[in-house]
Amino acid sequence: MSDSPNQGGTNRAWRRVRVTGSWLPDNVFVWAYWNGSMWNGFAVPLFTRQDAISLCAVMPGLVYVEARHAFLFDENGEAEWFHAGPQIVDGQQLQLYSLGESWCWQLVDAPGRATVVAAGCTISPLHNRG
Structure with missing residues (x-):
């Protein structure tokens, strides 16, 4: 996850953003x-559960x-697992998921853009793969 705008090695504050992908x-x-x-010019966001x-x-x-x-x-038969990791956000520890850190996430900041937020997910209690 190099190619970051702040390469000084200092901790940067997390902020809440909207992201999308093609x-x-x-x-x-x-x-x-x-x-x-x-990463390669694209945002590397982390997600709450x-x-x-x-x-x-x-x-x-x-x-x-x-x-x-x-x-x-x-x-296409290629499985990838994403586990949570601890991050300090506004003084509180949150468990955040790095979903597709090498995916081409884009920040959504255009005020005129429609704001359709996906909701709902199939939650599998058990999974036999990987």
Whole structure:
């Protein structure tokens, strides 16, 4: 996750942002946390469990696996697991998920853009893969 605008090694404050990706339906965004980290010119956001669950409604290959406390993204038989990690946000420790840190996430900041937020997710209590 290099290529960040702040390369000094200092901790950067997390802020609440809206993100989208070209693989999502038009006008869909999801809330996330972002500290300015970039990858190849794209934002590297982190997601709360609830924020990530909202993505499941518009990303059929993404499910939350309760038994693992992790998200599974399965596309064309290629499975990728995303687990939470602790981050300090406004003085509180949050468990945030790095969903697709090398995906091409884009910040949504245009005020005129429609604000359709995905909601709902299939939560799998057990999953036999990976």
